[in-house]
Amino acid sequence: MIDLEKIVDYLKEQAIVLATAESCTAGLVVSELARIPGSGGCIDCGLAVYSPQSKNRYLDVGFDTIDHYGLTSEQVALEMVEGAINRNNASAALSNTGVAGPATSDDGTPVGRVCFGWAIRCGDQVYQYSETCDFDGDRNQVRLTAAHYALERLLYYHRKAQEQD
Structure with missing residues (x-):
């Protein structure tokens, strides 16, 4: 079970301000953080971006990327997280895109597949990471x-970025 208080404490200790770009979770990441009193200082924004048009409009995800790799892809998740960190007042960002169900997507992506992106700002450098689960x-x-x-995984990648910096 996740310890949301521990996550919020870490965000506060590290002075992390988070922006999210959520497709599959539709804002649930920010909603879960908001359950913890005092978490507001750690959240810049949470964007729920379902359609290809909204991913392009708000995050500058390329339609060519979507067409070539599909909506559920690490490439789309990385463009989403790049847009989230660059277009907001955030020191870290995360994104996800996937198929929650109840049915497999039109392109055959199975229910339960989610692609994630994380971006961590360390000084002038932004480190990006992605995974598919x-x-x-x-x-x-x-x-x-x-x-x-x-x-x-945000905490894991934040530590990793600090080691790389």
């Missing part, structure tokens, strides 16, 4: 598991 469960279980996974 397959989660079990119904639609809302996939969304919640993906939201928690994104937050847990």
